[in-house]
Amino acid sequence: MKILLILFFTISSFAKTPEEIVNLSMKAYNNHKFEEFMGLFSDNVQMYSFDCSLTANGKVEAKKVYKRLFDKSPNLHSKILNRTIVGNKVIDHEEITGRYGSDKKIEIVFIYVIENDKIVKTMLIKP
Numbered sequence: 001m002k003i004l005l006i007l008f009f010t011i012s013s014f015a016k017t018p019e020e021i022v023n024l025s026m027k028a029y030n031n032h033k034f035e036e037f038m039g040l041f042s043d044n045v046q047m048y049s050f051d052c053s054l055t056a057n058g059k060v061e062a063k064k065v066y067k068r069l070f071d072k073s074p075n076l077h078s079k080i081l082n083r084t085i086v087g088n089k090v091i092d093h094e095e096i097t098g099r100y101g102s103d104k105k106i107e108i109v110f111i112y113v114i115e116n117d118k119i120v121k122t123m124l125i126k127p
Contacts, residue, residue: 018114019083022090025112025119030077034070038063042118050125072100081107088114 016024021040028037038059047056047065056062070076075098082093090112097105106126113121 016117018088018090018112019085021114021117021119022092022112026078026080032070032074032076034067038066040119042115042120045119046121048121048123050123052123055124069099073098075101090114 025037025040028034028040041059041062043059045056045059045062046054047062049055056065077097079095079097080092081095084091092110092112094108094110095105096108097103099106109125111121111123111125112119
């Protein structure tokens with residue numbers, strides 16, 4: 001019985017909340033740590049744009065999208081303006097700067113769906 005309790009507490013101490021996963025993602029994004037950032041995505045991640053069209057189906061496609069963004073945006077940075085958490089969903093109102101070399105600030109809403117400590121779905125909404 002003691003072994004089961006120790007195992008339970010050991011496993012549960014490694015599980016992260018959806019907010020913690022998104023925080024790790026944002027930290028890697030802002031520090032331009034591409035592999036660390038992509039390591040937080042599920043192999044089957046689905047990424048949608050504001051018009052509900054699928055922009056990446058799977059981690060391989062998501063890597064292509066983000067690799068281009070990271071390579072072309074050396075000053076890329078996101079600032080969280082507001083956050084709402086509903087179950088396994090994190091909804092961030094973000095201010096993005098440095099996108100493709102631009103100094104222009106853009107505001108977006110980004111929805112993350114987290115399962116098993118991985119980002120499994122995202123949706124980008126432009127106000």
